[in-house]
Amino acid sequence: xxxxxxxxxxxxxxxxxxxxxxxxxxxxxxxxxxxxxxxxxxxxxxxxxxxxxxxxxxxxxxxxxxxxxxxxxxxxxxxxxxxxxxxxxxxxxxxxxxxxxxxxxxxxxxxxxxxxxxxxxxxxxxxxxxxxxxxxxxxxxxxxxxxxxxxxxxxxxxxxxxxxxxxxxxxxxxxxxxxxxxxx
Numbered sequence: 001x002x003x004x005x006x007x008x009x010x011x012x013x014x015x016x017x018x019x020x021x022x023x024x025x026x027x028x029x030x031x032x033x034x035x036x037x038x039x040x041x042x043x044x045x046x047x048x049x050x051x052x053x054x055x056x057x058x059x060x061x062x063x064x065x066x067x068x069x070x071x072x073x074x075x076x077x078x079x080x081x082x083x084x085x086x087x088x089x090x091x092x093x094x095x096x097x098x099x100x101x102x103x104x105x106x107x108x109x110x111x112x113x114x115x116x117x118x119x120x121x122x123x124x125x126x127x128x129x130x131x132x133x134x135x136x137x138x139x140x141x142x143x144x145x146x147x148x149x150x151x152x153x154x155x156x157x158x159x160x161x162x163x164x165x166x167x168x169x170x171x172x173x174x175x176x177x178x179x180x181x182x183x184x
Contacts, residue, residue, distance in 0.1 A: 023092070023093060024093050024107075024108055028089060028092055028093050029093075029108075029113055029115075029116055030115070031089050032086065032089045032090075032093065032116060032119075033113075033115040033116040033118075033119040034119075035082060035085045035086040035089055036086060036101070036116070036119035036120055036122075036123050037119045037122065037123075038082045038085070039079065039082045039083065039086065039123055039126075040119065040122040040123040040125075040126045041126075042075055042078055042079045042082055043079070043123070043126035043127055043129075043130045044126050044129075045075050046072065046075050046076075046079075046130050046133075047126070047129050047130050047133050049068050049071045049072050049075065050068075050130070050133040050134060050136075050137050051133065052064065052068050052071075053065060053068035053069075053072075053137060054136065054137055054140050056068060057140055057141060057144050058140075093107070094107050101120050101123065101124070104116065104120065
C-alpha cells in the first residue's frame, strides 16, 4: 500500500492547451498499481493457456485446443476491461488515457512508490513472456497445419502442385475408387 505522500506535481505543458498538472493521491497510485497488477495476472493466465494449447496440439487433443481458444477469448475480454480501468485511472491522474508506463516517473516527478514500481516491472515481464509464448505457438500451429495438409494429400494421393485436392472420377483411379472396404 502506498503511504500518504503526495507526488510532486509537474507543471502543465504550456505547448498543449487544456493539459493540467498531474494529481496523484496515494489512493490513485494504489488503484493504478492494482490495475497494473491485474493486467499482469491476466497476461500470466494467457501464458498458461498458450502452454496448454501447445500441449493439446502435440497430443492431437482437438477438444482441448478448442477449449484453449475459448479461454483465450475470455481472458482477452477481461484484459480489455482491465486496460480500460487503467486508462480511467490515468485520466484521473494525468488527464491522459494513453499514458505509457515508462512515463510514470516523469509524470510523478521522480521515483515511483515500491508497489507501483513492482507492478510495472511485473507487467513488463509478463508481456515479454507472453510475446515469446505466442511466437512459439505460432510456429507449432503452422507446423501442425503443414503436417496435417501433407498427411491429407498423401492419404488422398494428391500431389503438392495444387493448393486443394482435386476430385477425381472413379475412372481416373487405377483401383476404381478412392477407398476400398475389404471384408475378409
